[in-house]
Amino acid sequence: MNYLLGLDIGTSATKTVLFNEHMQVEATASENYPLYQPQNGWAEQNPIDWYNASLHTIQAVLAKSKVAPDAIKGIGLSGQMHGLVMLDSNNAVIRPSIIWCDQRTADECKEITKEIGAKRLIEITANPALTGFTASKILWVRNHEPQNYAKCAHILLPKDYIRFCMTGEYATEVSDASGMQLLDIPKRCWSDEILEKLAIDKKLLAKVYESPDITGYISEKFAKASGLSTKTAVVGGAGDNAAAAIGTGIVKEGRAFTTIGTSGVVFAHTDKPLIDPKGRVHTFCCAVPGCWHVMGVTLAAGLSLKWCRDNIATDFKEKDKDPYVLMNEAAAKVPCGSDKLIYLPYLMGERTPHLDPECRGVFFGLSAIHTKANMIRAIMEGVAYSLSDCYDVLKEMGITVNEMMACGGGGKSPLWRQILSDMFACKVKTLTAEEGPALGVAILAGVGTGIFKDVVSACDELIKVGSVCTPIQAEQMYYKKGHTLYKKLYTQLKDCYHDLANL
Numbered sequence: 444m445n446y447l448l449g450l451d452i453g454t455s456a457t458k459t460v461l462f463n464e465h466m467q468v469e470a471t472a473s474e475n476y477p478l479y480q481p482q483n484g485w486a487e488q489n490p491i492d493w494y495n496a497s498l499h500t501i502q503a504v505l506a507k508s509k510v511a512p513d514a515i516k517g518i519g520l521s522g523q524m525h526g527l528v529m530l531d532s533n534n535a536v537i538r539p540s541i542i543w544c545d546q547r548t549a550d551e552c553k554e555i556t557k558e559i560g561a562k563r564l565i566e567i568t569a570n571p572a573l574t575g576f577t578a579s580k581i582l583w584v585r586n587h588e589p590q591n592y593a594k595c596a597h598i599l600l601p602k603d604y605i606r607f608c609m610t611g612e613y614a615t616e617v618s619d620a621s622g623m624q625l626l627d628i629p630k631r632c633w634s635d636e637i638l639e640k641l642a643i644d645k646k647l648l649a650k651v652y653e654s655p656d657i658t659g660y661i662s663e664k665f666a667k668a669s670g671l672s673t674k675t676a677v678v679g680g681a682g683d684n685a686a687a688a689i690g691t692g693i694v695k696e697g698r699a700f701t702t703i704g705t706s707g708v709v710f711a712h713t714d715k716p717l718i719d720p721k722g723r724v725h726t727f728c729c730a731v732p733g734c735w736h737v738m739g740v741t742l743a744a745g746l747s748l749k750w751c752r753d754n755i756a757t758d759f760k761e762k763d764k765d766p767y768v769l770m771n772e773a774a775a776k777v778p779c780g781s782d783k784l785i786y787l788p789y790l791m792g793e794r795t796p797h798l799d800p801e802c803r804g805v806f807f808g809l810s811a812i813h814t815k816a817n818m819i820r821a822i823m824e825g826v827a828y829s830l831s832d833c834y835d836v837l838k839e840m841g842i843t844v845n846e847m848m849a850c851g852g853g854g855k856s857p858l859w860r861q862i863l864s865d866m867f868a869c870k871v872k873t874l875t876a877e878e879g880p881a882l883g884v885a886i887l888a889g890v891g892t893g894i895f896k897d898v899v900s901a902c903d904e905l906i907k908v909g910s911v912c913t914p915i916q917a918e919q920m921y922y923k924k925g926h927t928l929y930k931k932l933y934t935q936l937k938d939c940y941h942d943l944a945n946l
């Protein structure tokens with residue numbers, strides 16, 4: 444029997460899953476790590492934490508499964524997108540990674556737009572300059588930490604840093620490279636024009652592959668540390684959302700999924716690089732060679748519930764029970780609409796649809812009758828309203844679907860899935876497998892190593908639907924009205940957010 448390994452280097456944890464060639468799970472392991480917020484709106488992580496979590500979880504799945512390392516034919520890497528990892532000429536990490544939800548680079552975004560021109564930037568990178576993307580983070584380090592920039596010999600994305608540690612290769616692939624804002628999205632290669640205009644040396648960047656391509660093999664050094672075999676190939680893999688698309692079978696036009704991880708995403712597959720002229724959603728290369736995707740991103744989706752768990756619902760504790768399960772139980776007892784409490788999930792500013800690094804979270808309508816349970820349900824509803832904003836932009840672009848797959852940590856919640864189904868007014872489905880991105884990149888590893896013929900046929904054969912939520916009409920009507928008020932709140936508060944940022 445052949446085996447395939449998928450690693451997902453997420454924001455909250457690294458999740459590693461060993462599959463057999465029928466994509467049945469043999470063993471899983473995960474390890475959490477911290478998110479550092481040195482200032483309001485800043486977000487950093489330590490790449491060494493990602494490395495340690497990757498190493499430990501690989502060791503754990505090998506020990507649990509007792510699978511012979513040589514039988515693992517391929518490894519796929521998935522990871523949080525956009526994070527900047529800088530290495531010096533000795534391959535040492537220069538500074539903590541500035542990650543996807545960091546908002547410090549508004550000035551650098553203006554600089555990028557000025558150098559390249561707003562229209563040309565969208566023509567090449569399919570997106571306007573955004574604080575979340577890697578290019579503005581590179582410029583921020585150059586502008587604010589010239590001593591660190593001078594030392595920089597290699598620029599890598601989070602999962603590609605782990606690839607470097609595993610194989611010694613400086614490599615990336617089109618889906619994750621799309622989020623750097625240095626890639627020519629229609630042509631699927633680095634843009635010399637952008638690099639020249641921003642004065643970024645191409646030598647700093649990794650080689651770009653398609654997602655199923657083999658990028659290298661496990662090095663002697665990493666084989667010794669992890670117990671893996673040097674015969675095991677590592678394929679390109681994908682950014683976490685493109686990986687989740689493969690893992691949920693979103694590989695053809697007309698299919699879409701939503702995920703609630705630390706961020707929240709609504710993602711639709713496209714055969715062409717379809718662009719929102721207002722830049723509210725991202726157009727990136729997807730992990731199916733020759734195809735693209737469009738996605739809207741809400742920055743603090745699962746992060747909002749985690750913030751609530753750590754700061755408000757601190758007493759939701761019971762022996763051997765996950766606090767999130769207790770929070771779900773409490774929220775399920777609160778009626779639809781949370782007794783007129785509305786939450787805006789802008790803890791880290793917002794991308795879709797506002798592209799506003801200054802906005803922040805709000806509980807609106809707080810009353811003396813409200814309890815922590817109301818606040819938990821309002822958070823779930825607020826995140827779902829924000830995901831509905833993402834879906835509305837896709838609809839404006841002509842993308843409609845009859846059903847949506849759900850995944851990510853928040854997708855495990857039947858209540859959250861029902862709320863999404865009521866707001867999207869379509870069926871929301873889960874899969875029998877919960878592994879989303881890890882499954883997606885393990886499938887890519889199967890394609891790259893010749894176990895599967897191609898990505899689309901492998902997904903058609905391997906992805907199986909689990910449970911289905913159908914919209915409840917009364918709740919659908921309520922949320923339609925609620926969404927109008929939710930949208931009005933941002934419009935009314937926009938100037939106040941700016942005043943708050945400048946206080």
Ligand SMILES: Nc1ncnc2c1ncn2[C@@H]1O[C@H](COP(=O)(O)OP(=O)(O)O)[C@@H](O)[C@H]1O
Nearest residue numbers: 453454455456704705745748767851852853856
């Ligand atoms: N049972 C649950 N119910 C609702 N939300 C959950 C549950 N378990 C986890 N979550 C949410 O999922 C998030 C983590 O999702 P995950 O996909 O693992 O994130 P990441 O890929 O960013 O590491 C947590 O922040 C939490 O908000």
Ligand SMILES: O=C(CO)[C@@H](O)[C@H](O)COP(=O)(O)O
Nearest residue numbers: 453454523524543704705706
């Ligand atoms: O910034 C984006 C996509 O553009 C995020 O989706 C990150 O890729 C982080 O993902 P999670 O850790 O929430 O899965």
